[in-house]
Amino acid sequence: MNAYTVSRLATDAGVSTSVVRDYETRGLLCPCRCTPAGYRIYDRRALERLRLILDAKAAGISLAMMTDLCRALEDGDRAAVKTVLKEIRATLDRHESAIERFRDCLAGIGLAKPVATIAAAESSR
Numbered sequence: 644m645n646a647y648t649v650s651r652l653a654t655d656a657g658v659s660t661s662v663v664r665d666y667e668t669r670g671l672l673c674p675c676r677c678t679p680a681g682y683r684i685y686d687r688r689a690l691e692r693l694r695l696i697l698d699a700k701a702a703g704i705s706l707a708m709m710t711d712l713c714r715a716l717e718d719g720d721r722a723a724v725k726t727v728l729k730e731i732r733a734t735l736d737r738h739e740s741a742i743e744r745f746r747d748c749l750a751g752i753g754l755a756k757p758v759a760t761i762a763a764a765e766s767s768r
Contacts, residue, residue: 645686645687645690646684646685646686647684647685647686647687647689647690648682648683648684648685649663649664649682649683649685652685652689652690652693655690656690656693656694656697657697658693658697663693666693666696666706667683669706669710670710670713670714671692671696671706671709671710671713672685672689672692672693672696673689673717674689675688675689692713696709696713699731702735702738703734703735703738704731704734704735705734708727708730708731708734711723711727712724712727712728712731715727
């Protein structure tokens with residue numbers, strides 16, 4: 644088992660220690676144990692979860708949705724997991740549509756190639 648202090652976990656994930664502490668407060672992360680001196684120790688699973696949360700956040704998924712998902716996973720509540728995943732997929736679909744529209748707008752003003760042109764160029768290689 645890899646053991647991570649708050650500092651090492653934050654460094655390995657590329658965030659500040661205050662982010663790790665905030666996510667722990669929100670229930671997104673949980674230390675696997677504490678040392679006699681009171682240091683919180685995290686395992687590899689916590690690092691993977693932290694990276695998942697950061698990726699979700701970068702994709703536009705709210706911390707509230709991720710909190711709901713993490714709680715449902717921790718509770719083993721399959722119905723709740725299914726519900727949250729459905730919400731996450733709907734959010735991602737909305738974001739993907741908005742990105743596509745924005746790319747088309749950029750192409751219309753000459754700042755980017757249209758998506759169809761890029762795809763055609765890639766497939767002809």
